[in-house]
Amino acid sequence: MAITDFLAASDITSAINACKAKDSFSPKMFFKTVGLSKKTPGDIERVFKILDQDKSGFIEQDELQLFLQNFSKGARTLTAAETRAFLSEGDSDGDGKIGWEEFSALVKSS
Numbered sequence: 001m002a003i004t005d006f007l008a009a010s011d012i013t014s015a016i017n018a019c020k021a022k023d024s025f026s027p028k029m030f031f032k033t034v035g036l037s038k039k040t041p042g043d044i045e046r047v048f049k050i051l052d053q054d055k056s057g058f059i060e061q062d063e064l065q066l067f068l069q070n071f072s073k074g075a076r077t078l079t080a081a082e083t084r085a086f087l088s089e090g091d092s093d094g095d096g097k098i099g100w101e102e103f104s105a106l107v108k109s110s
Helices: 007-016 025-033 041-051 061-065 080-091 101-106
Strands: none
Touching: 007 025, 007 041, 007 061, 041 101, 061 080, 061 101
16 A cells, blocks of 8 residues: 555655755644645555554554655655654644554644
């Protein structure tokens, strides 16, 4: 299962290009640009499962740093500041990771 099974390659390219500069990444803007916020709950869950690389049921900080690379192999890693901001925005229960329901809520709020 690949991200491009659910999202258009052109939208992925646009979203990656919009945050090429360090400290320019915004999760909500990325989700909107890539078209994820308009997808069905099933598609959003499939993308979550791709992002949850260790299959723990959560997206942890180390997985967030590599977030963009899940969409495009040559993409940059997120900076420490971007990773903290992403975690802060998505981690509504304060457990230090983003679960499926938190991810879904963040995507839908985009």
